[in-house]
Amino acid sequence: MSDxxxxxxxxxxxxxxxxxxxxxxxxxxxxxxxxRMCLACGKVGCCDSSPLKHATAHYEATGHPVMRxxxxxxxxxxxxxxxxxx
Numbered sequence: 706m707s708d709x710x711x712x713x714x715x716x717x718x719x720x721x722x723x724x725x726x727x728x729x730x731x732x733x734x735x736x737x738x739x740x741r742m743c744l745a746c747g748k749v750g751c752c753d754s755s756p757l758k759h760a761t762a763h764y765e766a767t768g769h770p771v772m773r774x775x776x777x778x779x780x781x782x783x784x785x786x787x788x789x790x791x
Contacts, residue, residue, distance in 0.1 A: 709784045709791035711770040720747030722775060727751040729759040739776055741783075746771035760763070 707709075723749040727737040727750050737751030741760035746769060750760035760772055765786045771791065784791045 709771070709786050709787050709789065711786060712782070712791050715744045715771060719744055721775075722749050723747045724749050727755070727759050729762075730755065733757060739774070741772045742775040743767075743769045744771045744773055744782065745762065771785055 707711040722742050723746075727740060730737045730751050735751075735756050737759075738754040740749055741752055742749050743760070743763055745767070748763050748769075749755065750763050750772075753761055761768065764772070770786045771782055771784045773780065782791050783789070
């Protein structure tokens with residue numbers, strides 16, 4: 706794992722996830738491959754293996770730097786700015 710200056714800036718406790726699936730995929734009629742949750746606001750989006758890459762699109766639109774897996778049993782986090790698992 707990498708040192709990341711963005712992790713200490715995250716809200717504590719973590720935000721409540723905004724849903725159980727990618728709402729943007731539901732609206733577009735596509736299926737998410739795996740889910741990610743923004744640790745700044747709780748937005749749930751699909752991963753970059755999904756057709757529309759909504760988690761990355763959320764980062765690009767908001768600048769929220771860190772997300773975590775929203776898959777059962779997974780706890781890893783990714784910082785878009787540092788391009789590293791944190």
